[in-house]
Amino acid sequence: FFDxxxxxxxxLSLLLLLxxxxxxxxxxxxxxxxxxxxxxxxxxxxxxxxxxxxxxLELVFSDEFEVAGRSFIDGHxxxxxxxxxxxxxxxxxxxxxxxxxxxxxxxxxxxLKVATHPSAMHYFDEGGHKTERRSYTTAMLQxxxxxxxxxGVLEMKVTLPGRTDWPGxxxxxxxxxxxxxxxxxxxxxxxxxxxxxxxxxxxxxxxxQNPRKRQRINACVGARETARYGLNPRQGRGATDINxxxxxxxxxxxxxQDKIDKGLxxxxxxxxxxxxxxxxxxxxxxxxxxxxxxxWADEVEKRSGDAAHCLPTDWNRTWYPELAxxxxxxxxxxxxxxSTMNLDFHRRGDASADDMRTDALSALxxxxxxxxxxxxxxDTGEEGYLHFASNDRPVFxxxxxxxxxxxxVHRDGRPAGTLKxxxxxxxxSYLLLNVDVSPRWGWPECNSSWGCDCCTDCSNPNCTxxxxxxxxxxxxxxxxxxxxxxxxxxxCNYLPTAYEIDYxxxxxxxxxxxxxxxxxxxxxxxxxxxxxxxxxxxxHAAVSAPVFAGGAGCTRDRECGxxxxxxxxxxxxxxxxNWTGPACRARRAGPSLRCRPLE
Numbered sequence: 001f002f003d004x005x006x007x008x009x010x011x012l013s014l015l016l017l018l019x020x021x022x023x024x025x026x027x028x029x030x031x032x033x034x035x036x037x038x039x040x041x042x043x044x045x046x047x048x049x050x051x052x053x054x055x056x057l058e059l060v061f062s063d064e065f066e067v068a069g070r071s072f073i074d075g076h077x078x079x080x081x082x083x084x085x086x087x088x089x090x091x092x093x094x095x096x097x098x099x100x101x102x103x104x105x106x107x108x109x110x111x112l113k114v115a116t117h118p119s120a121m122h123y124f125d126e127g128g129h130k131t132e133r134r135s136y137t138t139a140m141l142q143x144x145x146x147x148x149x150x151x152g153v154l155e156m157k158v159t160l161p162g163r164t165d166w167p168g169x170x171x172x173x174x175x176x177x178x179x180x181x182x183x184x185x186x187x188x189x190x191x192x193x194x195x196x197x198x199x200x201x202x203x204x205x206x207x208x209q210n211p212r213k214r215q216r217i218n219a220c221v222g223a224r225e226t227a228r229y230g231l232n233p234r235q236g237r238g239a240t241d242i243n244x245x246x247x248x249x250x251x252x253x254x255x256x257q258d259k260i261d262k263g264l265x266x267x268x269x270x271x272x273x274x275x276x277x278x279x280x281x282x283x284x285x286x287x288x289x290x291x292x293x294x295x296w297a298d299e300v301e302k303r304s305g306d307a308a309h310c311l312p313t314d315w316n317r318t319w320y321p322e323l324a325x326x327x328x329x330x331x332x333x334x335x336x337x338x339s340t341m342n343l344d345f346h347r348r349g350d351a352s353a354d355d356m357r358t359d360a361l362s363a364l365x366x367x368x369x370x371x372x373x374x375x376x377x378x379d380t381g382e383e384g385y386l387h388f389a390s391n392d393r394p395v396f397x398x399x400x401x402x403x404x405x406x407x408x409v410h411r412d413g414r415p416a417g418t419l420k421x422x423x424x425x426x427x428x429s430y431l432l433l434n435v436d437v438s439p440r441w442g443w444p445e446c447n448s449s450w451g452c453d454c455c456t457d458c459s460n461p462n463c464t465x466x467x468x469x470x471x472x473x474x475x476x477x478x479x480x481x482x483x484x485x486x487x488x489x490x491x492c493n494y495l496p497t498a499y500e501i502d503y504x505x506x507x508x509x510x511x512x513x514x515x516x517x518x519x520x521x522x523x524x525x526x527x528x529x530x531x532x533x534x535x536x537x538x539x540h541a542a543v544s545a546p547v548f549a550g551g552a553g554c555t556r557d558r559e560c561g562x563x564x565x566x567x568x569x570x571x572x573x574x575x576x577x578n579w580t581g582p583a584c585r586a587r588r589a590g591p592s593l594r595c596r597p598l599e
Contacts, residue, residue: 031059035589036147036515040064045505051153052377052387060515061147061506063110067562070105070585072141073098074537075545077581078592080141083183083537086121086132087140087436093456094136094437095119096183103139105585108502112139112435114161114169115496116458135457136495140183140434145528145544146590148178148428148517151379152508159371159500160247161435164281167250167443168491170436171499172243173374177427178517178524179217180239186534187239190216193288193358194238195427198420207409207417209291211236214356217527230526237522240425241288242386245374247367250280250442254364256311256343265310272311275325276343278364280442283374284342285388285396286362289403289422293318295357298410309344322402323361336394338366359422361403363388363396384424400424428517428524435499444487452484458492465489547592549575552582561585 031037031046041062049057063079072082082098094114097103102113117137123130154175162169180188199220200208211218217226217237226233256276259265293299299318312318325340335341342362368391377387384400404421439446439456446454452466466485483489508514518525528535528543535543552559552573554566560573564584567574575584580592 031062034060035587035593036061038062038064038066038587040066041503041505045503049153049507051379051507051509052385053379056510057153057507058510059505060152060508060513061149062503064108064503065105065110065501066108067585068105068107069100069561069583071100071581071583072103073100074540075547077586078547078589079146079586080143081146081544083140083142085183085538086119086134087183089185090436090438091440092436092438093134094138095121095134096140096434097137098139102137103141109159110141110433110501111498112141112161112171112433112501113496113498114138114435114437116492118459135459136437138435138437140432142176142182142432143430144176144181144432145178145517145524146430148430148515149506149508150426150428150514150519150522151512152506152514153375153377154244154431155373155375155503155505155507156244157371157373157502158245159502160249160367161497161499162249162491162494164247164249164367164370165251166490166494167280167487168437169247169249169497169499170438170441171245171247172432172434172436173245174432175240175242175244175376175425175429176432177238177240177425177429179237179427179527181535182432184535184537187531190214190356191237191239192290193241194236194290195240195423195425196238196291196420197236197423199234199236200417200420204417204420207294207297207419209294209356211291214291228526229530230523232521232523235522238290238427240427240429242376242378242425242429243284243286243288243362244376244388245390246284246286246441248280248282248284248364248442250444252280252444254278254280254282254344259310266313268311272326275340276311278340279366281367282364283367283390283395284362284364286342286360287386287398287425288358288360290356290358291419291422292357292359293407293419294409296411297416298413299407300357311343320361320402322399333394333397335363335396336365336389338368338393339363339395340365359403361398365390365395368393378424380424380426386424398424426522428514428519428522430517431504433499433501444484446484450484456488458488458495463488464492546595547580547586548582549580549588549592550582550584554583559583 029046031041037059041064046059051057072080074081082103083096084098085096104111115137119134119137121132160171176182180191194215197219212220219234219236223233257273260267315321315324323341325335342364372391375389379385386398388395406421407419409416409419446452448454450468453462455463457463464485465483467481468484469481532543550573554560554573557565560566561579561584563577563579564573564575573584578588580586580588
């Protein structure tokens with residue numbers, strides 16, 4: 001019945017044009033018909049909707065994950081690819097698996113699973129044969145080079161894995177520029193997170209961290225060079241990075257007063273301490289921008305101790321005054337009612353081996369429940385902005401003018417040039433969904449002086465047990481003995497668990513659709529094909545495999561998706577209609593719709 005109704009969609013639209021009454025304002029409307037819009041999308045998602053500037057929006061992409069048993073191995077799905085490997089950029093102790101056991105759809109949700117499944121990687125280095133082991137296995141899903149968009153509203157509804165009041169897990173959702181393939185470092189070196197379109201004069205090169213050398217595709221490069229890669233001349237490019245959601249689990253309170261008490265940071269008024277305090281669990285949202293303020297500049301704080309995570313002494317000189325929650329120039333909508341500045345994320349630091357510094361504009365907000373919706377509304381250009389929200393409540397707002405203005409830079413008290421303005425990211429971007437396990441993210445400090453083994457393996461009792469005697473009691477009796485690693489034992493007992501995504505939807509302004517991974521104003525195809533080896537995942541034969549329709553082994557029709565059949569002779573799935581993938585569980589989109597290899 002529903003298939004027939006979908007086929008009648010264009011006819012019903014024609015009848016409306018011929019005189020039928022339009023739907024009343026505020027009521028649900030049929031969703032647009034597109035290869036990128038999931039037919040399972042509820043009509044309520046396609047009703048009247050506007051962006052932060054009040055402009056009317058329309059749905060341009062959706063994935064509702066209603067079809068059970070989808071596989072995201074390379075070549076199995078037109079929208080997403082799961083990557084395997086051993087991530088290391090943020091101190092992860094997990095491996096990624098692309099198998100359906102860790103990334104699949106079930107019960108109307110995408111599930112990225114976390115388990116205590118050991119993995120080992122054997123490789124040959126200069127020192128000989130080596131083995132690296134990881135005690136956790138998780139999943140990363142990315143839409144790289146499949147579905148990309150620029151500007152609009154990204155919405156998703158998720159349920160976080162495990163217990164959010166326990167530290168340990170790190171679920172995230174990021175929007176990444178298509179010129180970089182996250183987890184393949186060769187593609188992001190001298191690309192992440194450049195959002196810079198200037199060719200500075202000689203006297204300003206150092207102030208802008210010398211983009212001729214450090215920005216791989218910079219605005220100083222002319223047509224002779226860019227023509228080799230199908231790029232536009234004199235256009236600065238990069239692997240831009242917007243973090244829609246980084247969940248920070250745990251139960252402790254983040255207090256700036258602790259840093260003051262330890263002598264790491266200078267004293268500040270009580271109202272400042274209160275403004276920066278945040279109770280875990282929380283969620284971090286941010287935009288990473290390169291280049292940042294140079295490492296050598298007077299504008300970078302020069303202190304001993306925890307310098308990168310102390311407040312600037314002069315906001316007008318060393319950071320963005322609009323981002324101080326108590327500063328008179330801070331916009332009234334910069335932070336939401338449960339949000340504050342994410343001090344531990346600002347001025348992120350080195351982006352590469354050559355000490356290029358970046359700026360991270362970030363907020364930390366209260367977690368509004370294990371299950372919540374998250375959204376990013378952003379626009380580019382001179383009046384661009386980034387507006388983050390959770391459960392329709394504002395979280396963080398970045399006015400594009402804050403980052404687009406020029407900034408004077410000094411060295412030893414003398415003028416040293418002008419840092420040119422950065423851009424609200426305008427690269428065609430893809431969504432990245434992953435869950436990691438990293439001691440750098442919300443884990444309690446492990447003090448080896450207590451005699452604790454700071455290992456992370458759930459199967460090793462030395463990792464989950466460390467009995468420490470507490471301070472002497474007031475009555476003179478010895479302190480109480482406690483297991484300082486009890487939190488890890490709790491986490492291990494809770495696994496396996498899953499990061500669940502109900503849906504992903506993208507809206508854009510009516511009449512202003514900007515989708516595609518290779519748009520003429522920001523092309524990527526020539527660069528990717530010219531650097532195919534860098535963009536090819538380990539143990540893969542090509543950058544990406546084509547999505548074939550059918551071919552999975554089967555014994556009965558129900559193993560072949562909603563409309564497939566099991567060939568009685570060959571015992572393999574055969575797909576019909578708009579279905580593709582080895583087991584006919586994915587809808588055709590992109591190349592799988594226009595090109596049907598061997599079919």
